[in-house]
Amino acid sequence: MRIVRVRAVLLTVLVAVLGAVLVELLAPAEGHAGLVAVDVAVTCAMLVAVHVAMVVTVLAFMLVAVVGRFAVVMLVNVSGHLTPLGASFPDRPRVYENC
Numbered sequence: 001m002r003i004v005r006v007r008a009v010l011l012t013v014l015v016a017v018l019g020a021v022l023v024e025l026l027a028p029a030e031g032h033a034g035l036v037a038v039d040v041a042v043t044c045a046m047l048v049a050v051h052v053a054m055v056v057t058v059l060a061f062m063l064v065a066v067v068g069r070f071a072v073v074m075l076v077n078v079s080g081h082l083t084p085l086g087a088s089f090p091d092r093p094r095v096y097e098n099c
Contacts, residue, residue: 012044012051015044016041016047
């Protein structure tokens, strides 16, 4: 998983660098080349920032899922019954099907 993220970031940076070089080579006039390169650099920096934000968001959702699962497991362990949110119903008889 980590290798995939590193490759994605490296690929984004590589595309940014190649895009900046290509714009510098294809710029119509010498005066505009620097400005276009700055625009490309800012755009690529924004792409990298969005990519990092997406990775952080996914990691945050994974953390919430792990913490939520841990909380449900702890509630089930405390109550002793496998019911939603660990609620315990001792007055209800257990129903076993196919017995």
